[in-house]
Amino acid sequence: MTLNHTMSNPECRRHLLPIRDALDILSGKWKLQILVSLLLGNKRFREMQREVDGITARMLSKELKELEMNRLVKRTVHDTTPVTVEYSLTDYGRSLQPVLTALENWGLEHRRRILTEALPV
Amino acid sequence: MTLNHTMSNPECRRHLLPIRDALDILSGKWKLQILVSLLLGNKRFREMQREVDGITARMLSKELKELEMNRLVKRTVHDTTPVTVEYSLTDYGRSLQPVLTALENWGLEHRRRILTEALPV
DNA sequence: GTAACCGGTTTCCTAAAGTATACCAGTATC
DNA sequence: GATACTGGTATACTTTAGGAAACCGGTTAC
Numbered sequence: 001m002t003l004n005h006t007m008s009n010p011e012c013r014r015h016l017l018p019i020r021d022a023l024d025i026l027s028g029k030w031k032l033q034i035l036v037s038l039l040l041g042n043k044r045f046r047e048m049q050r051e052v053d054g055i056t057a058r059m060l061s062k063e064l065k066e067l068e069m070n071r072l073v074k075r076t077v078h079d080t081t082p083v084t085v086e087y088s089l090t091d092y093g094r095s096l097q098p099v100l101t102a103l104e105n106w107g108l109e110h111r112r113r114i115l116t117e118a119l120p121v
Numbered sequence: 122m123t124l125n126h127t128m129s130n131p132e133c134r135r136h137l138l139p140i141r142d143a144l145d146i147l148s149g150k151w152k153l154q155i156l157v158s159l160l161l162g163n164k165r166f167r168e169m170q171r172e173v174d175g176i177t178a179r180m181l182s183k184e185l186k187e188l189e190m191n192r193l194v195k196r197t198v199h200d201t202t203p204v205t206v207e208y209s210l211t212d213y214g215r216s217l218q219p220v221l222t223a224l225e226n227w228g229l230e231h232r233r234r235i236l237t238e239a240l241p242v
Numbered sequence: 243g244t245a246a247c248c249g250g251t252t253t254c255c256t257a258a259a260g261t262a263t264a265c266c267a268g269t270a271t272c
Numbered sequence: 273g274a275t276a277c278t279g280g281t282a283t284a285c286t287t288t289a290g291g292a293a294a295c296c297g298g299t300t301a302c
Contacts, residue, residue, distance in 0.1 A: 012157060015221075016153065016154060016157055018226075018227075018229040019153060019225045019228055021228040021231055022225070023144075023148075025231070030260095032137065036133055040132075045279050045280070046277080046278070046280095056260085056261065057280060057281085059260070059261080060280090061279085061281080070231075071234070081268090082269055082278045082279085083278070084278070085280090095230070099227045100136075102223035102224075103144060105139075106139075106143050106217065107138070107139025107141070107142040108139040109216070110139070110143065110146070113213070149289075149290090151290095165248090165249085166250070167248065167250095177290085177291065177292075177293095178251085179250090179252090179290085179291080179292090180290065182250060182251075202298095203249085203300080204299095205248075205249090206250090
């Protein structure tokens with residue numbers, strides 16, 4: 001009756017792994033907001049903390065470190081008094097934009113569907 | 122689901138909300154594998170459980186319900202003896218393919234970068 | 243009758259993710 | 273000398289995601 005495609009299929013794995021990689025990088029409650037915030041311009045630590053509503057210093061610090069490790073965000077220390085730290089997107093970080101746009105478009109369509117579906121009882 | 126964090130910038134919010142919607146739907150350890158499994162053909166419950174390596178009945182049931190609620194997956198009960206249940210992707214579920222492709226392409230590039238970066242000690 | 247399939251549910255538990263709060267050294271302002 | 277800014281840490285706590293295992297009624301096959 002049903003065709004028996006095996007998922008343990010390496011073909012399948014080959015597709016899944018990079019998708020997982022991408023999703024892992026965007027996972028968590030805050031990374032996305034941080035990236036979008038940086039897409040709108042470079043930011044300093046406290047500045048981001050004020051902008052990304054509700055995030056604690058601990059989480060912001062943790063997420064920025066992960067993003068930096070993944071080469072999406074650059075951390076620059078300026079030798080001013082007091083020392084200021086500037087966070088910016090790398091070119092690589094900016095390369096996420098098409099992915100974010102694909103997600104955004106799909107998400108918009110989804111919202112539209114869910115809303116119009118909810119109208120007729 | 123849980124997303125009440127108003128980002129100060131309304132422009133920013135407008136972009137973030139649909140992206141979050143999309144990511145929420147793909148979030149978790151199993152949804153992606155379930156979707157890819159169903160992209161390869163319709164499946165019955167036990168069949169998927171065998172195919173998606175390591176998933177428990179509890180999680181499979183839970184994730185399928187969520188995917189069904191989001192109209193990505195259709196559950197069909199066939200009046201055979203014993204009753205069989207068939208899961209399939211909706212057209213809407215299939216509409217995720219461009220998103221998955223965008224994620225996959227970016228993930229591939231990311232892998233390539235991380236690997237080539239690791240080479241020079 | 244008993245074992246093994248079907249499509250799940252229930253309960254309990256752990257590991258991870260995230261939160262709250264206090265704290266650090268340094269500088270500048272009143 | 274108290275307050276508030278800079279960029280964060282440290283510790284302790286709660287909340288959630290996911291896992292393990294037992295169980296359910298029903299059907300078929302031995």
